[in-house]
Amino acid sequence: MRRSAVDRLAFEFRGITALVAASQAAPRAHLIRYLRAIINCRFVELDQKRLAEPGAIGNIDLALVDLDSSGPAGYELYAQLRQHAEARTAPVLALAQSERDRVRAASLGFDEALSNPPAFAELQAATLRCLGRPSLVVVGS
Numbered sequence: 001m002r003r004s005a006v007d008r009l010a011f012e013f014r015g016i017t018a019l020v021a022a023s024q025a026a027p028r029a030h031l032i033r034y035l036r037a038i039i040n041c042r043f044v045e046l047d048q049k050r051l052a053e054p055g056a057i058g059n060i061d062l063a064l065v066d067l068d069s070s071g072p073a074g075y076e077l078y079a080q081l082r083q084h085a086e087a088r089t090a091p092v093l094a095l096a097q098s099e100r101d102r103v104r105a106a107s108l109g110f111d112e113a114l115s116n117p118p119a120f121a122e123l124q125a126a127t128l129r130c131l132g133r134p135s136l137v138v139v140g141s
Helices: 003-013 025-040 072-083 097-109 122-131
Strands: 018-020 041-046 064-066 092-095 113-116
Touching: 018 025, 018 072, 018 092, 025 041, 025 064, 025 122, 064 072, 072 092, 072 097, 072 113, 092 097, 092 122, 113 122
Parallel strands: 018 041, 018 064, 064 092, 092 113
Antiparallel strands: none
């Protein structure tokens, strides 16, 4: 029996994997706690050391990058995500304290640029906006 596109999506769905990049453990733990309250997903945590590791990205569906703690490595990670075949379409949310850094992140193409640390409601709204975009749904033949 041939499955419809909806049936294939439902049958093949394996859950969401979120990448959380921050050089310090406390901001990562805070973001993961918030994300767990928003969506049920698996996490890939990247600290300053792992940001530079080849193959650290993997297959992800969403990325949060703390630009304040990761610095230039956060922008490099964004570039890597956009070139990585399995993560190219994943929404990437930038977190930055300064308005200047949020504007820069938005101009570079980050999907969302949030305050750091983000309020729960701000992160929730941005996450749901990003994951609800029809462009993220890819249906194979």
